[in-house]
Amino acid sequence: MALLGAMLGTAAIGAAQAAEPPLKIGLLEDVSGDLAFMGMPKLHGSQLAVEEINKSGGILGRQIELIHLDPQGDNARYQEFGRRLLNRDKVDVLIGGITSASREALRPIVDRTTTPYFYTNQYEGGVCDASMISMGAVPEQQFSTLIPWMVQKFGKKVYVIAADYNFGQISAEWNRKIMKDLGGEVVGEEFIPLGVSQFAQTIQNIQKAKPDWLLTINVGAAQDSFFEQAAAANLNLPMGSSIKIMLGFEHKRFKPPALNNMHATANWFEEIDTPEANDFKKRWHAKFPDELYINDMGYNAYNALYMYKTLVEKAKSTKLEDMRKVIATGDACIDAPEGKVCIDPKSQHTSHRMRLISVGPKHEVTVEKDYGTIQPYWLGEIGCDLTKKNDKDQYTPSHLPSKS
Numbered sequence: 001m002a003l004l005g006a007m008l009g010t011a012a013i014g015a016a017q018a019a020e021p022p023l024k025i026g027l028l029e030d031v032s033g034d035l036a037f038m039g040m041p042k043l044h045g046s047q048l049a050v051e052e053i054n055k056s057g058g059i060l061g062r063q064i065e066l067i068h069l070d071p072q073g074d075n076a077r078y079q080e081f082g083r084r085l086l087n088r089d090k091v092d093v094l095i096g097g098i099t100s101a102s103r104e105a106l107r108p109i110v111d112r113t114t115t116p117y118f119y120t121n122q123y124e125g126g127v128c129d130a131s132m133i134s135m136g137a138v139p140e141q142q143f144s145t146l147i148p149w150m151v152q153k154f155g156k157k158v159y160v161i162a163a164d165y166n167f168g169q170i171s172a173e174w175n176r177k178i179m180k181d182l183g184g185e186v187v188g189e190e191f192i193p194l195g196v197s198q199f200a201q202t203i204q205n206i207q208k209a210k211p212d213w214l215l216t217i218n219v220g221a222a223q224d225s226f227f228e229q230a231a232a233a234n235l236n237l238p239m240g241s242s243i244k245i246m247l248g249f250e251h252k253r254f255k256p257p258a259l260n261n262m263h264a265t266a267n268w269f270e271e272i273d274t275p276e277a278n279d280f281k282k283r284w285h286a287k288f289p290d291e292l293y294i295n296d297m298g299y300n301a302y303n304a305l306y307m308y309k310t311l312v313e314k315a316k317s318t319k320l321e322d323m324r325k326v327i328a329t330g331d332a333c334i335d336a337p338e339g340k341v342c343i344d345p346k347s348q349h350t351s352h353r354m355r356l357i358s359v360g361p362k363h364e365v366t367v368e369k370d371y372g373t374i375q376p377y378w379l380g381e382i383g384c385d386l387t388k389k390n391d392k393d394q395y396t397p398s399h400l401p402s403k404s
Helices: 036-055 075-088 100-111 143-154 166-181 200-209 225-232 275-287 296-315 320-328 378-382
Strands: 003-007 023-028 064-069 093-096 117-119 132-134 157-163 185-192 213-217 239-241 262-266 333-336 339-342 352-359 365-374
Touching: 023 036, 023 075, 023 296, 036 064, 036 275, 036 296, 064 075, 075 093, 075 100, 093 296, 100 117, 100 166, 117 296, 143 166, 143 213, 143 239, 143 262, 143 352, 143 365, 157 166, 157 200, 166 185, 166 213, 185 200, 200 225, 275 296, 296 320, 296 333, 339 352
Parallel strands: 023 064, 023 093, 093 117, 117 132, 157 185, 157 213, 213 239, 239 262
Antiparallel strands: 003 064, 262 352, 333 339, 352 365
């Protein structure tokens, strides 16, 4: 366990502000274990945002204090540390969790409080819970753009390799639904336990099934061993993913051409070349010069602090109930490095500007298509409306809200 408590920019505190206690930000991010390479940028994104916000005067004139605990990828630790932050440290907001399993471990604990919870990852979607504000992309922003593009470009037969927990299982369900709508065929699915690193049998299975392309939603450092083993076996199939490149930056971690012909849809990737994105990257790398890649988790973690600031300042309150009144107006927005993003009142998920990106043989990243801003519409369309009721449920294409 690592405890990092940081109150940054204290020199800027004025006499009046010093009389106010800091707002406490509880942060749960893995910076050790199998997911540490993805979690460290999340800690850094939070630290950068806290530093900037404190230097600019804080939130409602109060400085913010970051209290970080490292659950090491263990869901029992997520629950233990979540209770500690909420009940002992009395944090004003809880942020974090990498896997969907860690988020679902935390959510019942948060739901017993009145504390807002920000989940900062892209994920399999479907959570309709008034306590949770989701900052990452969801299937209607990723799979509904990526899969039709892959089918059109490469063919209708797909083989899926997925991590064997709720993220992989539900993401595969989304793929089956979209492929069926497109007249496509899922010629194979494998759900792989976290920590597995040997893929000889999987590669043989793929070769036997002869798909047109692969959907790779494997998770963690061990499962990413697939890419080098597939390259060594000359598998040479196009690959699509909702998490590769922008999240796990495999094109930076592995020697070319292991990630050649990988395609993904993303709201953030470090290769975005706009004045706003470049300014953000410059500030980040000035503070963290050894960061290999600013992944979308770290980027979303940075945005979460600014969204929290906006909600508190518009509500003039740190209470979840008051912040949700701001969300219900439809004007809970920030100017992020990707462009303006807003929270959808019905689902409390975030709009994003989505791009389809590809990796070439030298691991260069190119933008294939810009979809513009896509709203997180699916939950609202199936009946989740947090302005009227709090479902506290997670829906999927096969588990929809009741009509009653």
